[in-house]
Amino acid sequence: MPPTRAEIRAKLLAGAEQAIDELLDWTDHTPRPNLTQIENAVLKLRRQLSEQAAQAVIEAQAAQQPVPGPLCPTCQREMHYKDTKAQTVESRVGHLRIARGYYYCEQCRQSIFPPR
Numbered sequence: 001m002p003p004t005r006a007e008i009r010a011k012l013l014a015g016a017e018q019a020i021d022e023l024l025d026w027t028d029h030t031p032r033p034n035l036t037q038i039e040n041a042v043l044k045l046r047r048q049l050s051e052q053a054a055q056a057v058i059e060a061q062a063a064q065q066p067v068p069g070p071l072c073p074t075c076q077r078e079m080h081y082k083d084t085k086a087q088t089v090e091s092r093v094g095h096l097r098i099a100r101g102y103y104y105c106e107q108c109r110q111s112i113f114p115p116r
C-alpha cells in the first residue's frame with residue numbers, strides 16, 4: 001500500500017532533522033571553519049536532503065504498480081510484474097537506493113526496472 005502524505009512528510013522531517021543535527025554537531029566541533037569547509041558541510045546537507053526527498057517520492061511511486069504493465073521495448077507486449085528488487089542509481093541529486101518492482105516479458109525473456 002502506498003504511504004500516506006502524512007507518513008511521507010513525517011519521514012522527510014525526521015531525515016531533515018537528522019541532517020541538520022549532523023550539521024550542528026559539525027559546527028560544535030569546528031570552531032572556526034573557513035568558507036570551503038562551510039561550503040562542503042552545507043553541500044553535504046543539501047545532498048542528504050535531496051537524496052531523501054527523491055527517495056521518498058520514488059518509494060511512494062513504486063508502491064503503486066502500474067496496471068496495465070509497461071510495454072516491452074522489443075515486442076511491444078505488456079510486461080508483467082515480477083518481483084521487487086533493489087538497485088543503486090547515481091542521479092543528479094546523488095546516490096539513490098531504489099527498491100521497486102521490475103517487469104518481465106515472457107516472450108523476449110527480458111526485464112525492465114522503471115523509471116530508468
Ligand SMILES: [Zn+2]
Pocket residue numbers: 072073074075076077105106107108109
Ligand atoms: Zn517482449
